Amino acid sequence: MRTMFRVWLAMLATVCAFSATSSRAAELPTIRVGVLQFGTVSWELEAMQRAGLDTRTGIRLQVVPLALKDAANVAMLGSAVDVIVNDWIWVARQRAEGRDFTFVPYSLAVGGIMVRPDAGITGFADLRGKRLGIAGGPLDKSWLLLRAYARRTVGEDAATWLKPDFVAPPLLNELMFKGELPAGLNFWHYAARLQAAGMVPLLSMEEILATLDVKAELPLVGWVFREQWAASNPALIRGFLQASAETKRLLRESDEAWLALRPSMKVDDDATFVALREGYRAGIPAATMGEAEAVASKVFDILAAEGGAALVGNARTLATGTFWTERADR
Numbered sequence: 240m241r242t243m244f245r246v247w248l249a250m251l252a253t254v255c256a257f258s259a260t261s262s263r264a265a266e267l268p269t270i271r272v273g274v275l276q277f278g279t280v281s282w283e284l285e286a287m288q289r290a291g292l293d294t295r296t297g298i299r300l301q302v303v304p305l306a307l308k309d310a311a312n313v314a315m316l317g318s319a320v321d322v323i324v325n326d327w328i329w330v331a332r333q334r335a336e337g338r339d340f341t342f343v344p345y346s347l348a349v350g351g352i353m354v355r356p357d358a359g360i361t362g363f364a365d366l367r368g369k370r371l372g373i374a375g376g377p378l379d380k381s382w383l384l385l386r387a388y389a390r391r392t393v394g395e396d397a398a399t400w401l402k403p404d405f406v407a408p409p410l411l412n413e414l415m416f417k418g419e420l421p422a423g424l425n426f427w428h429y430a431a432r433l434q435a436a437g438m439v440p441l442l443s444m445e446e447i448l449a450t451l452d453v454k455a456e457l458p459l460v461g462w463v464f465r466e467q468w469a470a471s472n473p474a475l476i477r478g479f480l481q482a483s484a485e486t487k488r489l490l491r492e493s494d495e496a497w498l499a500l501r502p503s504m505k506v507d508d509d510a511t512f513v514a515l516r517e518g519y520r521a522g523i524p525a526a527t528m529g530e531a532e533a534v535a536s537k538v539f540d541i542l543a544a545e546g547g548a549a550l551v552g553n554a555r556t557l558a559t560g561t562f563w564t565e566r567a568d569r
Contacts, residue, residue: 268299268472269300270301270476271320273305273311273315273319273320273322274311275306275307275308278324282490284300286490287483295482298475311325312325321468322462323463327561328542328551330463331551332550332554335554340464340465341464344531345458346524347521348380348456349427350427350430351446353423353425358422360441367400367401370421371422372423372425383550384538385424386545387545388451408426408429430518432514432515434514451538458534466563487523497512528563535562540556
């Protein structure tokens with residue numbers, strides 16, 4: 240009887256503690272973050288919630304799953320969510336149209352071209368006349384930067400001397416695995432899967448940027464939210480960004496934190512798991528906001544020259560406020 244009574248007391252204490260924690264979390268202000276259901280951003284948010292870093296910084300995180308990138312943009316435009324992940328080009332274009340979106344770096348431009356080991360491709364010039372799978376479509380930023388790189392190194396637009404094949408990221412990988420594509424330019428987490436499967440890096444984004452005289456880290460995507468909303472909810476956005484920074488620190492330093500994420504990462508082998516973990520870590524920004532904005536401003540000019548109005552709309556430069564000024568150099 241005494242043993243059963245002690246067990247009952249322990250269970251009651253656990254329930255009470257859980258209820259108290261849940262009650263405190265429910266009282267915190269809520270931030271709605273829209274994310275692609277199977278995107279890598281969801282790993283960070285899952286790790287944040289597992290470690291309790293959201294409630295520790297005074298917020299309650301509500302993850303709003305979205306099916307497509309366009310759905311995230313629509314949700315943001317319609318104020319159905321408070322924060323999404325997008326690139327600063329989209330933010331600059333929106334600001335040129337009078338909207339007050341702003342950007343805080345989340346991840347860097349990483350990855351690059353991967354080739355099959357049996358494709359006979361050992362240098363960039365070897366891609367002449369060959370198919371190159373490209374994720375993201377003709378206005379993908381990596382593809383536009385590659386075109387600028389080709390002008391600088393080969394003296395020709397890459398679109399004229401290789402065969403760009405625009406396909407969805409998962410299909411690009413499948414075509415490379417089957418040998419139907421000799422090379423691919425995919426998003427970093429798909430490229431990590433290719434490398435884990437034996438594909439060979441040919442040209443990194445770091446090399447592309449360096450050739451274009453961009454020798455500092457380039458933020459690729461970031462947390463996007465409305466400037467006015469942030470001004471009205473300063474503790475909420477600061478708490479979220481602090482939780483994000485602390486989660487990145489945790490994922491950079493702790494292999495154990497990644498083990499808890501492995502089921503969500505949908506990997507079947509250790510090599511892919513490690514490649515994804517290290518790829519995420521390589522993409523964690525280290526520059527100040529001011530440094531990131533300066534680099535983005537320079538790259539904006541390159542991308543605008545390549546993509547034109549179809550990419551940047553009415554924007555002619557990287558508008559002031561594209562990067563969240565309240566956090567500049569903090």
